[in-house]
Amino acid sequence: MTAFQGKSVLVLGGSRGIGAAIVRRFAADGAAVTFTYAGSAEAAQALAAETGSTAVVTDSADRDAVIARVRESGPLDVLVVNAGIAVFGDALEQDPDVIDRLFRINVHAPYHASVEAARQMPAGGRIIVIGSVNGDRMPVAGMASYALSKSALQGLARGLARDFGPRGITINVVQPGPIDTDANPEDGPMRDLMHSFLAIKRHGRPEEVAGMVAWLAGPEAGFVTGAMHTIDGAFGA
Ligand code: NDP
Numbered sequence: 180m181t182a183f184q185g186k187s188v189l190v191l192g193g194s195r196g197i198g199a200a201i202v203r204r205f206a207a208d209g210a211a212v213t214f215t216y217a218g219s220a221e222a223a224q225a226l227a228a229e230t231g232s233t234a235v236v237t238d239s240a241d242r243d244a245v246i247a248r249v250r251e252s253g254p255l256d257v258l259v260v261n262a263g264i265a266v267f268g269d270a271l272e273q274d275p276d277v278i279d280r281l282f283r284i285n286v287h288a289p290y291h292a293s294v295e296a297a298r299q300m301p302a303g304g305r306i307i308v309i310g311s312v313n314g315d316r317m318p319v320a321g322m323a324s325y326a327l328s329k330s331a332l333q334g335l336a337r338g339l340a341r342d343f344g345p346r347g348i349t350i351n352v353v354q355p356g357p358i359d360t361d362a363n364p365e366d367g368p369m370r371d372l373m374h375s376f377l378a379i380k381r382h383g384r385p386e387e388v389a390g391m392v393a394w395l396a397g398p399e400a401g402f403v404t405g406a407m408h409t410i411d412g413a414f415g416a
Contacts, residue, residue: 184209189252192262194223196360200385206230239288249295257396258296260289261309265325285328302347305396310352312411340405349404356411358383378413
């Protein structure tokens with residue numbers, strides 16, 4: 180397929196899981212894809228070799244490194260901010276430095292990367308941030324910091340849509356429910372609890388999320404901006 184032939188795509192956090200599926204989708208559709216990773220060098224190099232994409236190490240917890248990476252990528256047609264972490268546990272016991280690192284990765288990096296990308300992005304540019312249905316619904320204890328971070332992305336998209344819309348740049352949030360990745364494996368201990376919240380009794384697949392991202396990045400979605408797009412088997416319904 181050549182839907183994104185000649186397009187320049189940067190995926191922040193692309194070495195594994197949903198990010199890797201997004202890299203595969205854009206590469207298969209003809210784009211020139213660069214993706215970042217932090218800890219999974221082996222997976223990143225394997226994915227780059229498989230897809231013909233470029234892997235670069237950039238820690239999303241490091242604001243200045245994220246801004247520099249986006250700037251050095253030149254004019255992007257598509258920016259996808261996928262990198263994200265969850266921290267589980269009793270809010271009263273959690274290390275504030277660990278929580279603040281989550282906010283740097285899940286909130287600060289998406290904001291600064293989006294703004295930096297927009298400086299050079301041409302008309303028709305697309306910014307897509309991977310949020311979570313937990314931005315709308317958090318049915319379990321111990322994940323308030325994660326829910327907060329994903330709700331924050333809703334304000335990010337609503338606000339920056341106003342800033343960038345006049346230049347023909349859209350920004351949207353994709354909000355997955357449980358997706359089968361290392362972070363939330365379908366064969367893990369949370370399976371039955373997760374499925375109890377779902378109308379479709381299975382985890383979603385990373386490729387299904389990548390499909391929604393590709394649609395938002397494509398020509399049919401030019402009037403779609405400042406919006407949340409939930410793909411969750413009715414977790415949030
Ligand atoms: P995984 O843990 O499977 O993969 C996370 C990816 O993000 C890896 O490529 C990882 O790279 C990268 N990453 C993590 N931290 C950093 C960092 N500091 N700097 C750069 N890259 C980083 O997660 P998922 O694929 O499951 O999740 C991807 C996104 O989707 C996240 O934003 C998550 O919150 C969201 N999401 C996931 C859901 C799920 O059920 N799986 C549900 C809803 C939302 P590396 O290993 O190289 O550090």
